[in-house]
Each structure stands twice: as C-alpha cells, then as structure tokens.
Amino acid sequence: MRTILLTLTLIQAMLFAHAQDSTFTNPLLPSGADPYSFYKDGYYYYTHTTANSVVLWKTRSLTDLQSAQRTTIYKPTENNAWSKDVWAPQVQFLRGKWYAYFAATGGKNAQHRMYVLENPSPDPMTGTWTFKGQVTDATNKWAIDADIFEYKKELYMIWSGWEGDVDKQQDIYIAKMKNPWTISSERVRLSVPEHEWEKSGQKVTVNEGPQALFHGKKLMIVYSASGCWTDHYALGLLRFSGKGSLLDSAQWTKHPEPLFKTSVANKVWAPGHNSFFKSPDGKEDWILYHANSQPGWGCGGKRSPRMQRFTFTKDGIPVFGEPVAEGVRLKKPSE
Template sequence: MRLRALLTALLTAITLGMAAPAVAAPGATVQNPVVAAPNSADPWMGYYNGDYYYAATTWTGRILIRRSATLAGLRTAPETTVFTMSQPNAVSNMWAPSLHLLNGPNGRRWYLYYSAGPSACCGGQRQHVLESSGTDPMGPYTYKGALVLMSNNGWSIDGSVMTVGGVDYFVYSAFNNNGGFENGGLQSLFITRLTNPWTPAALGTIISEPTYAWERIGNPVNEGPYVLQRDNRTFLTYSASYCGTPDYKIGALELTGSDPLARSSWTKRPDPLFQRSDGNGVYGPAHHSFFKSPDGTEDWIVYHANDSASQGCGTTRTSRAQRISWNADGTPNLGVPVSKATVLAGPSGELGNPGAVTVQRIQSYNLQDRYVRHANFATRIDANVSPALDSRFRVVAGLADGTAVSFESVNFPGHYLRHNNYVLRLEPNNGTATFRSDATFRQVSGLADAGWSSFQSYNFPDRYIRHSDYALRIDPISTATERADATFRRTS
C-alpha cells in the first residue's frame, strides 16, 4: 500500500510539473583557520573583482597581502609585500591593516590604513595611510602620511573608514585621557570626518568608553572598530577587553542619531555580539572585519582567535571566518565561533557559481502553525519560534548527493540537520562520509499531499523525516497519520 501511495505521489508530481528542489551555489568547503600564524592577527578581508584579499598584523616593517579566488585558498596563497615602512618613528610593529576603496583627489583608489611605531613596542603607535596607483588592491602603493588624530599627536591605533550619507569618517581607538592605562586612562573609540582619505578634518571626538564589565576584563578596552551596515542601519562593531585574555570579544554601537560625530547619536548594545566558546575551543575571538560573498547575498566575518585560554596577544592568534546572520529586528547576529573541526560551506557564488543560497523555513503539513526548529541542538516543530533564526535554514545541495538537499542552520554555520540513531539533530559537519549521508535528504512529492514535500533519508531510503510528539526523527511511513506527520513545505 505504501509503495502504491509513493508511486501515485510521484506520478502526480510529474503530471503537475513539480519543480526540482533548488540547489545552492556555495563555494569550496573551508575549515578554520583560513590563515595560520604568525601573520594572522587583526585580519582584514575583502572580495573584489573575482578575488579575496587578505591582510593582517605582521609585527614587522612590512605590509603583506594575500590574494585567492576562493576563501579556502587563502591559507596557502603567497604573501606579497606591498609596502616596506621607512618613515620616522614608523619602521616596525605594523598592526591592524584596513583597506578601503574610496573616492579621493586622484579618483577611485584603494587606501590602506595601518598602525605602526618604532621597533620598541608599543607606545609609539600612530595611524598611517597608503594610496594605490590604480584600483588593484595589490598596489603599488605610495605613502600619503600619518593621520594626526589626538592632541600632541597622541597614541592611536586600529583605524578604519566608515561611510555614512556619502561622508567618510575615520574611526579608531585611543585613550580618553590621551595618556595610558598607567594614568587611569580608558582605551576608547573616537571618530573624525575625513576631508580626503589622508586628511582628518579635526582631532577625533570620543563616542564610546568601556563601561560594561565585559569590556573591562584585563584592561578597560574598546578597539578595532569596523562598520557593518544593512537596510540603512549602521552598526559600529568593536573589540572589548584586553586582547591578552581569552575574554577578548566583540561589541557594537548603533547609529541612532543624525550626527555620527556626536556621542549622543550612538547607542551601545548592552551585551557582546561574539565571545569565547570553550566547547568549540575558541578563545579571544575578536579584532575583525566583514566581507560579502561573491554574489553579494551573504555577510561574513573574519576575526582572530586562540586555541587555548592561556595563549595571549601575540603570534599564536590565527584568522578565522564564518557566515553571519541577521535577527528579525534587523540587528546583526554573529553567532558562536565555530570549532576548527567544523567544515563550512564556502561563500555563495564562489568561482562564478550561479544563484544565491535559498534561506527558508520548513512548515508542518498537519500542524501548519508549527515550523522545524533547533533548540539546544535538538529538533522539533514549534509555533512562534524564538529566536526566529532557530527556524531558518540554508537549503543547499545535498552533502552526499548534489541532486538531493541538506539543511544548514542560519545562525549556527556549518551545523546541519542530520539523523543520529534515527533522531534528527543539529550537528556540526565533521567532514566524514557518514555525516554527509546522514545530513542528505531527497525531496519528493508530499506523502500526504502532492502539493507539499516529504524528505526521504539518503542512506535509509525506507525512512522519512517526520514529527512525533513534536520531535523530529526519521521513520518508515505506513499510516495516514504518519504520512501527514512526514509532509512539509519549504516557505520563506
């Protein structure tokens, strides 16, 4: 009887011209770190004209850039020296390079901002900027000068450019007393407008100090500001607490007023966005930047982190990347830093692959107010899912068979719905053939309604995803109730 029902459903689907399930176009798989030590702290990454570009702290007098057509390829891409520093008091300790394609007096050019100082670390750090000769991020570059940002040309680091309303602003970190920790100073965030890419309009004004307890572990620090924008909202993300502790983390301000130069225009989020994950073996994840996938549909973060809580603020830090998501209220959700063992699908559209990855919910047929969701990595169907991202999945080509589908969590990148002892769970892709098979399902015509869908296990083809007492599992299906329990619809 079950075979007859399946054949009937299949024939109905063919008659109705049911479309094949959409398959995504993620890039080559990647595992962290994307770039290993030693030149891999304070990373910047961007995607431009078919290639990824990467730069990071070198602790030397050289600025290095890597280029690769894939994110995974950056790990072995050669380091090219694009500039060797020889300016007075700026011959060593290059930190936190940040590249920006801006309109300047010489047309559209890349501007490479960095912190540098004398060979004795680290009180001599100041901001400097280079200009490319054309629009190639690899240069060549010429030195445009130092940016005087504080009174008496005081200490300043970690600068980047934020553009709001067509105006370029320079955001950076310095001490609120222009002194240092030893004088009771708080390392804080400052901003100034740029009259051109190498000239501040004025000394910086303060927009954030480390006031929350989570910003003051080890030392009171706000540093590494980097802008993140979406739907006409501007978030200024930053690193908080001392980088030598495992509690270095990421916080954010939102521009809620009209004047970016006014401290009152910024609202600080009370909780960090991104922090250590002892379970995943990731410590001190911060000092970051953001980049778009090649097709422009995904936002990614690149950040540095350590493998143990005892490693500090030196050359043990490695660069890591993962996809980020957005909450229903329009705020960024950076998720949890993934384990180095987790296999991530590369950014959507790499190497010219067509189409964006489909992000959808999975609706129950017989309990239509309920959707598939994960909760503490268990799976079930629920109504009014909160947080909403727990019920959203990237529908990608099957990990074991490209004609099937797999479901990757939006807010836990690299984690997929997979069956384990017939129970459906959200688990990280460990790269094994068994995992790929367990996380792959064939989308077929709905067992209870041909206009809907059912999901047949790839490696247990007599079993289908179904809900039982709201929990999800894979089971053989024979009764009308079971057919209804095993019928779903992919929806936005």
C-alpha cells in the first residue's frame, strides 16, 4: 500500500511539473512598461522602457523573460537632445538590418523626439549599433511611440504627436518612409481623442502607442487612449478601408468603443501600450501589454508586462477579452 501511495505521489508530482512547464502566469516580469517584441529565426527580441537606455532581451519564449539573455545595446551620452527619458524602444528587422527606435529628450518633455539606431549584424545582441539620428517629418513636432511597418512594399511610420507645441492633446500620425531612418512624406493625422473613454486625464487628452495589426489583407492600428496616469488607460482601434492611400485619413475608421480596458474583477488596471506577436508555429495571435496590479499606480515603475492570446471576429475585429488576472495559469504559445 505504501508503495502504491508513493507511486501515486510521484505521478502527481510529474503531472504538476508538466503542467508548470507547459503553462505560465502573468506578469512576465516584476516591472516593464511599453513592452515590444520582434520574432526572427526562432527567437523573440524583447524591449521595454528603462528610461535611460535601450535594453534588449533574447529568448525562445516570452514566458521565459526572467531568465533570458539580455544586453544594453545603447546608452546615450549626457548633455544632448536625446540623453534622458528614453521611452518605448522597439527593435525591428527591416530591409536586411536591425533598427532600434526610441523617444528621448534633453530633459524636458516638450523636447521629446524619435531617434533610431542601426545594426547590420544578423544577431542584434552582437555587432555594432550606430546612432543614425532623429526620425522626423518636416514639422519636427513632439513625437513618441513610433512603430514602423510595411504595406504593399512601402514603409510607413505611425506615432503619437502634438499638432502644435503645447502639451494639451496627443494624436496618432502616419507618414511614408523612403528608408528605415527617413520620412519622405508629410505627416497625416489619423486619430484624435474624441470619445469619453479617450479623454480621461484632466487637461491632457491622449492617443498614443500605435501598433499596426494585420489580419489577412486587413490592416488596423491598435492604440492606447486616456492618460497612462489614470486607471482608464485602454486600447482603441483604427481600421483601414483597404482602398486608396494609407495617407488619406478618410480611409480610416475608428471603433466607437475600447477593445481592452481595466478589469476590476480580475484586479488588472490600466492595460495598454501593447504590441503583437505570433506563436512560434505561426498559428496563434498574442497581445503583449503592460498593466498595473493596483488602482492609482499610474505611469510609474510598477507597470508590468503581460501577455495573452486573442482571436478575431468574422469581420476581422480583434477580440482581446478581459486582461487575465495575475496567477491564472495560461497555456504557452503553440510551437
């Protein structure tokens, strides 16, 4: 009898270990705002805001970030226009080279602009990262949160910017690029905070963190709305008609309701500033985002990266559901 009990205990332990190995829980790291990942040759290259540098993680699975290889690929020198407040870096492989985009200032928020680094090495964890300079349109206005994507063999940049020079409203802009570090067209404004769920934040209203999302031939932009300092930070959606030019704002439609927002029941507040990735086998769609574990935590260092699988409606609208509670075991992305 004792032998049987020991065998059953061993089996239970093995089953528990297998379940632990095939599942994960959120958050992925104790902290890390504005998470982003890029998948290439079997590895995910992950970044998030560190405020003073661009740090890159390399891993087979984003669920293993805590033990993943990491390196600082860039730390700006002091006393220049991009020395401080390094926000929302993204490392992407474009046109045969690696590029790292980030927003930074010389010390004042009004100075925020977008900058880019380049690395020709096949592995972005090695080789030399060269500072290519500022990425801007002719207006050279305040700009953060750039995402670069390709549509019909043309490169485009989307970002959050100011219409003027005063911090009162952040809008979503798009422009065409002639190469990964040069904008070649005028900027076009695609979205302004107009619905009540986009305007929480007192004097400053916010549309930021735009990310391109493709589903078949459909192109969408998912963005974050309302101030990150509020518990009402949420995700909105812009859809391209598929006709005409991406630079024609009339071809873009805004979804009237947020697609992802605070879940008091699950104790997840202010989910947003997301990015997207596919499972290693390419069959599953996943959203990577940050959120707070308590109300009122705002934009500080307590925001943590999380991920969960999502699907699409028959009309191609992403269905993110509710942000999953911490500690809930989720099945890892399919391999």
